[in-house]
Amino acid sequence: MPQTDFEFEWNPAKAAANLKNHGVSFAEGATAFGGEHAYIQDDELHSDEEPRQLLLGYSERNRLVVVSFTTRARSANRIRIISVRKATRTERAWYEETNAF
16 A cells, blocks of 8 residues: 655745646655555665655656655655656656556
């Protein structure tokens, strides 16, 4: 059963820029955390200042998205969203192959 009791936070200016650039809102990205088949991995390329992770999963709008995020030190259930975008063709193919239902 997916965990859905997360608290989300983000920078409003960054969220607006992300929506304009990628066509996906941070609020939509947050819904992917409740997905049954969401896949999470460490984002070693972007973890210089803080440990970051990537989530690949379906949002409530049934779009496969990639969410860059970090958990807050004070609470493992508090998540700061850094960016959200639609998955690339390569990411989609990998996800569908890995999550053969």
